[in-house]
Amino acid sequence: xxxxxxxxxxxxxxxxxxxxxxxxxxxxxxxxxxxxxxxxxxxxxxxxxxxxxxxxxxxxxxxxxxxxxxxxxxxxxxxxxxxxxxxxxxxxxxxxxxxxxxxxxxxxxxxxxxxxxxxxxxxxxxxxxxxxxxxxxxxxxxxxxxxxxxxxxxxxxxxxxxxxxxxxxxxxxxxxxxxxxxxxxxxxxxxxxxxxxxxxxxxxxxxxxxxxxxxxxxxxxxxxxxxxxxxxxxx
Amino acid sequence: xxxxxxxxxxxxxxxxxxxxxxxxxxxxxxxxxxxxxxxxxxxxxxxxxxxxxxxxxxxxxxxxxxxxxxxxxxxxxxxxxxxxxxxxxxxxxxxxxxxxxxxxxxxxxxxxxxxxxxxxxxxxxxxxxxxxxxxxxxxxxxxxxxxxxxxxxxxxxxxxxxxxxxxxxxxxxxxxxxxxxxxxxxxxxxxxxxxxxxxxxxxxxxxxxxxxxxxxxxxxxxxxxxxxxxxxxxxxxxxxxxxxxxxxxxxxxxxxxxxxxxxxxxxxxxxxxxxx
Numbered sequence: 001x002x003x004x005x006x007x008x009x010x011x012x013x014x015x016x017x018x019x020x021x022x023x024x025x026x027x028x029x030x031x032x033x034x035x036x037x038x039x040x041x042x043x044x045x046x047x048x049x050x051x052x053x054x055x056x057x058x059x060x061x062x063x064x065x066x067x068x069x070x071x072x073x074x075x076x077x078x079x080x081x082x083x084x085x086x087x088x089x090x091x092x093x094x095x096x097x098x099x100x101x102x103x104x105x106x107x108x109x110x111x112x113x114x115x116x117x118x119x120x121x122x123x124x125x126x127x128x129x130x131x132x133x134x135x136x137x138x139x140x141x142x143x144x145x146x147x148x149x150x151x152x153x154x155x156x157x158x159x160x161x162x163x164x165x166x167x168x169x170x171x172x173x174x175x176x177x178x179x180x181x182x183x184x185x186x187x188x189x190x191x192x193x194x195x196x197x198x199x200x201x202x203x204x205x206x207x208x209x210x211x212x213x214x215x216x217x218x219x220x221x222x223x224x225x226x227x228x229x230x231x232x233x234x235x
Numbered sequence: 236x237x238x239x240x241x242x243x244x245x246x247x248x249x250x251x252x253x254x255x256x257x258x259x260x261x262x263x264x265x266x267x268x269x270x271x272x273x274x275x276x277x278x279x280x281x282x283x284x285x286x287x288x289x290x291x292x293x294x295x296x297x298x299x300x301x302x303x304x305x306x307x308x309x310x311x312x313x314x315x316x317x318x319x320x321x322x323x324x325x326x327x328x329x330x331x332x333x334x335x336x337x338x339x340x341x342x343x344x345x346x347x348x349x350x351x352x353x354x355x356x357x358x359x360x361x362x363x364x365x366x367x368x369x370x371x372x373x374x375x376x377x378x379x380x381x382x383x384x385x386x387x388x389x390x391x392x393x394x395x396x397x398x399x400x401x402x403x404x405x406x407x408x409x410x411x412x413x414x415x416x417x418x419x420x421x422x423x424x425x426x427x428x429x430x431x432x433x434x435x436x437x438x439x440x441x442x443x444x445x446x447x448x449x450x451x452x453x454x455x456x457x458x459x460x461x462x463x464x465x466x467x468x469x470x471x472x473x474x475x476x477x478x479x480x481x482x483x484x485x486x487x488x489x490x491x492x493x494x495x496x497x498x499x500x501x502x503x504x505x506x507x508x509x510x511x
Contacts, residue, residue, distance in 0.1 A: 012458050051426055053451055055459040067452035071432065079430035086423035087431070089381050092243060095349045099377075100431060102370075108350070129244055133384060147431065 002026040002048055002155070002185075006057030009043050019043045020207040021057055026185065030178060032197035032214065033187045034221050040206040041187040045157045048185070049077040061155065078148035078182075080158040084140040093119060093135070093143050094128040100147045118150040119143075122176070138169030145176070155183045162190055191218050242294055242345045250292050250346040255355035258343045265339055269332040275324040278331035285339040294345035306337040353377050374433065378424065389416045 002025070009019040019040045035041045046052040047059045050070035059066045061073045081087050090096040097115035105111040119128050122142050127135060135143060141161060148156060158177055162170040174193045177184055188194050200217035202210035202224065210220040245251070250258065269281055289299070310333040314326035357373035390413045397408035 008459075010459060049430060051430055053455045055455050067455070068449060074430065074432040079427075081423070081427060081430075083423070085385070086420060087427040089377060089424070089428070089433070090349050091380070092349070098350055099433060103432070131242075151432070 001062060002183075003060045004047070004057070005060065007047055007054040007059050008056045009040075009047070009052060010055040012055075018206055019047070022208060023057075024201075024208065024211070026183075026199075028183075028198040030184045030197040031186070031199045031201065032194035033185065033201045033203055034189070034191065034194050034218065035201075035203035035209075036225060039204045041203045042159050043206075044201075044203055045159055045185060045187055048155070048157055049074050049079055051079070075151065076153055077155045077157060078151070078153035080141070080144055080148060080156065080161045080177075082160040082163050084137075084144035087144040087147070088132045088140060091131055092129055093124060093132060093146075096132060096143060097147050097150050100150045104151060115150065118146045122146045122149070136169075138165050138173060141165060141169070141173050142176070145173070149180070153182060155185065156180060158184065158186045158188075160187050160189065162188070162193065191221075194218060242298060242341065243348050244293070244295065244345065245348070246293055246346075248291050248293065248346065250288060250342060253346070255347050255351045256358070258347055259355065262336075262339050262343050266336050269335050273325075273328060275328040275331065278328045278335065282331040282335035282338070285335045285342065289338045289342040289345070292342050292346040294341060299341060299345075302341060303334065303338065306334055310334055349377060349380075374428075378428075382421070382424070385420055386413075386417050389413055389420065392416075 004022045004024040004026075006021045006023050007019070008017065008021040010017050022044070033041050033044065043052055047054055048061065048066065050066040050073060053067055061077060064073055066073050088096050090099050094112065094115050097118050098111050101111045101114055105114055116125070116128055119125050122145060124139060124142055124146060127139060127143075132140065132143070141164075145161075156177070161177065162173050165173060170190065174190070177186065178196060186193065186197070194200055195214045195218055197214050200210075200212065200214040201208055202217050202221045204224055209224060210217050265281060265285070269278055272278060307330070310330035313333065314329040317323070317326035317329065353373040353376065356376045357369040360367070360369040360372035363369070363372065390409070393409050393412040393416070396412065397403065397405060400408065402408035
């Protein structure tokens with residue numbers, strides 16, 4: 001369970017409020033977050049595993065305060081970025097997954113086997129020894145996912161994981177993410193994917209503008225976006 | 236761009252079975268020998284042996300051939316002065332030295348996994364453990380290697396972008412975007428490493444880590460207090476049609492409200508919070 005207790009974020013250099021004080025409890029298995037660019041979606045999800053510390057308030061994962069137990073929380077909360085390239089450190093696929101496992105499996109042979117199993121599970125078994133730079137964008141995202149899943153997290157946060165992918169990979173990566181037996185919190189611009197969640201948050205201007213069923217939330221999001229566009233056109 | 240990173244393929248050759256320390260030592264010793272020796276026959280002999288060692292590791296053909304071709308061109312250019320003077324043996328020595336070193340380095344890269352190299356660097360860095368954990372030094376080494384092709388790609392893209400804008404000759408149009416994007420990449424990489432929890436297992440103790448995170452939280456609270464004092468009551472980024480913020484302890488309902496009402500509701504708690 002993830003709890004936001006009045007968590008807010010203010011940019012330290014400019015004093016701009018990026019996220020208003022937010023109080024939320026996230027218990028559903030699949031939660032989607034939609035909103036305009038720069039609206040605060042990424043800030044909201046980055047608070048969950050301590051990538052950004054809250055300026056005020058707190059965030060708790062399974063009762064643990066992220067600010068105090070960041071390392072423990074990050075063991076439970078995996079994070080997928082929009083651009084997987086920055087997430088991949090080692091030169092080949094298998095070595096990158098092995099890097100994630102360095103903490104949990106000390107024996108090298110076992111670690112290699114576990115990494116190969118993780119790659120096989122995600123459908124990259126035949127690409128294990130291929131250079132990361134030779135993988136396609138979709139395969140890189142899958143590899144990043146394998147690196148996250150190898151450490152068996154209970155929550156996965158995906159920050160626009162399909163934005164840079166073509167339609168085929170978008171469908172594949174999306175379906176794979178939804179099939180995982182973990183709590184999935186997905187920031188997305190893909191309304192089709194957002195509509196498949198159990199709960200949808202609309203984040204706008206640094207606050208939760210709507211929180212509820214996906215169909216209504218998406219309608220609300222459309223109203224917000226198109227209302228804003230038509231106002232801009234009138235001006 | 237030819238990248239020799241990721242050249243490693245798991246195979247069952249003698250060089251693959253050899254430990255990383257042996258291969259790196261062999262590379263260092265051979266490099267010193269070819270540099271010290273000015274005998275062309277010795278250099279050509281070492282070059283042949285290095286090429287044979289490289290072939291024995293069965294590296295990816297295309298990348299290896301292109302790298303060796305590039306090395307040969309550089310070698311030929313380097314020895315051009317000696318050839319012009321008619322000193323053919325010296326020219327052959329210089330060219331053979333270069334090919335020998337590069338082919339042996341390729342043999343080491345294609346037969347040593349990054350994980351094995353990381354362990355080797357960590358072992359080498361053990362005497363420095365009072366300053367930095369050895370595994371962290373190994374990780375730094377891996378990240379440095381990872382950043383090289385990325386920076387080269389950023390540079391190539393910046394050059395293309397400058398050319399597309401008709402700024403072929405502008406150094407600023409290439410260097411500025413390359414620098415800012417490289418810094419951006421470094422920040423993204425750092426955040427990704429943090430998100431993956433890599434390196435955190437090497438923190439001294441849970442107690443130290445916990446204390447550090449408490450310090451960080453304290454600092455964030457202080458910053459919040461300072462900013463509230465500086466920026467006054469109204470938050471700057473509250474424009475457009477918005478819904479009220481979620482009530483503490485409950486899920487938000489998403490009820491409709493006007494822009495003015497929303498603004499009033501948004502700013503009210505901030506005013507209360509800053510009231511003396």
